[in-house]
Amino acid sequence: MKVAIPTTGHKGLDDEVSPHFGRAPTYTIVDTETDEVKIVDNTSEHMGGSGKPPEIMHGEGVGILLCSGLGQRAIWMFEQSGIEVFVGTTGTVRDALSLWRSGRLQKATEANACRESRHRY
Numbered sequence: 001m002k003v004a005i006p007t008t009g010h011k012g013l014d015d016e017v018s019p020h021f022g023r024a025p026t027y028t029i030v031d032t033e034t035d036e037v038k039i040v041d042n043t044s045e046h047m048g049g050s051g052k053p054p055e056i057m058h059g060e061g062v063g064i065l066l067c068s069g070l071g072q073r074a075i076w077m078f079e080q081s082g083i084e085v086f087v088g089t090t091g092t093v094r095d096a097l098s099l100w101r102s103g104r105l106q107k108a109t110e111a112n113a114c115r116e117s118r119h120r121y
Contacts, residue, residue: 004029004062005089005096006053012037013094021070022046022053028093029060054078066096066105069114078108 006024007015018024023046029038040060043049054077057065065078065085078085085108089096099105 001032001064002029002060002062003032003064003066003097003100004057004060005066005093007039007093010039012039013092015093017068017089017091017093017096019068021067021074027056029062030093030097052077054081054083057081057083066100070108071114072110075108075110
């Protein structure tokens with residue numbers, strides 16, 4: 001299973017989780033079966049490119065996204081792509097994976113979606 005985490009740079013498992021999903025500079029993708037780590041630059045329209053972050057994740061074969069939070073439209077877009085989203089993570093990529101594996105993250109829903117405009121598409 002490929003798990004993606006929005007991150008602030010290129011430090012792999014030691015990188016910090018970005019607090020702003022759509023505007024994260026990078027996405028760190030961890031294959032939980034092989035432990036392979038891949039860092040993908042955010043080339044979405046949020047960063048001057050094209051497309052949306054859920055499209056990037058879908059193209060990378062991601063099945064799960066772990067983040068601090070995201071807006072309702074992004075949650076819907078991930079659901080449409082078949083990607084499960086869990087919110088409430090902080091710290092490093094390593095910390096995010098640990099929180100997820102231990103069941104301490106919440107599945108993203110309309111009730112826990114970010115309401116601030118910077119988290120909407």
